[in-house]
Amino acid sequence: MSLPSHPILVTGGNKGIGLEICRQLARLHYRVILSARSPERGQAAVARLAEEGLEVEFLPLDVGDEASIQTATRELARRHPALQALINNAAIAPARFGTILDATAREISETFTINTLGPILLIQALLPLLKAGKPSRVINVSSRLGSVQDMTDGWAAYGISKAALNAATRKLAPALAPQGVSINVASPGWVQTEMGGQEAPLSVEKGARNIVRLITEFPHDVTNRFFGEKDEIPW
Numbered sequence: 001m002s003l004p005s006h007p008i009l010v011t012g013g014n015k016g017i018g019l020e021i022c023r024q025l026a027r028l029h030y031r032v033i034l035s036a037r038s039p040e041r042g043q044a045a046v047a048r049l050a051e052e053g054l055e056v057e058f059l060p061l062d063v064g065d066e067a068s069i070q071t072a073t074r075e076l077a078r079r080h081p082a083l084q085a086l087i088n089n090a091a092i093a094p095a096r097f098g099t100i101l102d103a104t105a106r107e108i109s110e111t112f113t114i115n116t117l118g119p120i121l122l123i124q125a126l127l128p129l130l131k132a133g134k135p136s137r138v139i140n141v142s143s144r145l146g147s148v149q150d151m152t153d154g155w156a157a158y159g160i161s162k163a164a165l166n167a168a169t170r171k172l173a174p175a176l177a178p179q180g181v182s183i184n185v186a187s188p189g190w191v192q193t194e195m196g197g198q199e200a201p202l203s204v205e206k207g208a209r210n211i212v213r214l215i216t217e218f219p220h221d222v223t224n225r226f227f228g229e230k231d232e233i234p235w
């Protein structure tokens with residue numbers, strides 16, 4: 001695959017899989033914009049990569065806040081004429097092991113706002129930049145726990161939000177295709193991060209690689225699919 005000339009925006013880039021996606025893309029000489037909701041945590045992550053000899057840009061962006069999405073979009077358009085890719089990585093997983101019978105309205109709605117609505121609103125806002133960078137692509141980082149075919153109890157709000165993100169991807173794919181933008185869902189696998197816990201089998205490097213490979217190995221016209229670590233996952 002040839003290197004994209006326009007930058008790639010990563011949400012939730014200050015830690016975990018998002019930070020490692022930024023690191024791996026920067027090592028491969030992609031232009032990376034690391035975004036984070038906390039300017040302090042985001043700048044600290046950028047500084048950490050700089051110490052490793054990797055230069056990435058910082059953009060403040062809270063995907064759970066519509067005003068922040070609009071501000072970040074304006075700032076991005078001021079800095080760059082186009083985007084090559086958007087990686088919707090940011091997410092939360094409150095009350096992870098809780099049963100759906102105990103899930104609170106607040107928990108469900110907050111998780112949906114960040115994990116599902118955020119990516120949709122961000123794609124809408126960034127569409128002019130993605131169109132300007134076409135062929136461009138969106139990767140929605142989802143989870144096996146969002147596969148409707150494979151639902152079990154636990155991770156209730158999170159599972160619902162990721163299933164809805166997958167459904168949104170199915171809606172977005174035909175809408176974006178005529179604009180020269182492809183969109184896929186990818187699960188990193190179960191990964192050792194704050195969200196995944198230390199008992200997870202995959203390192204953060206491996207988890208991030210499962211997302212980065214969609215940029216480095218997949219042709220631009222692959223769209224509307226749900227990729228796991230090795231195989232495709234049923235919707």
Ligand SMILES: NC(=O)c1ccc[n+]([C@@H]2O[C@H](COP(=O)([O-])OP(=O)(O)OC[C@H]3O[C@@H](n4cnc5c(N)ncnc54)[C@H](OP(=O)(O)O)[C@@H]3O)[C@@H](O)[C@H]2O)c1
Pocket residue numbers: 011012013014015016017018036037038041061062063064065088089090091092114141142143144187188189190191192193194195196197200
């Ligand atoms: N780890 C796993 O086993 C696993 C498995 C399947 C899927 N995934 C998916 O992989 C992605 C990354 O997960 P992770 O394991 O790296 O989680 P993590 O370590 O908890 O990191 C989550 C990242 O999202 C950011 N974030 C949360 N809410 C945000 C908001 N409103 N605006 C902007 N950023 C926000 C966090 O920022 P703060 O530091 O400010 O909170 C953090 O940078 C997620 O989409 C997750 O669902 C993970």
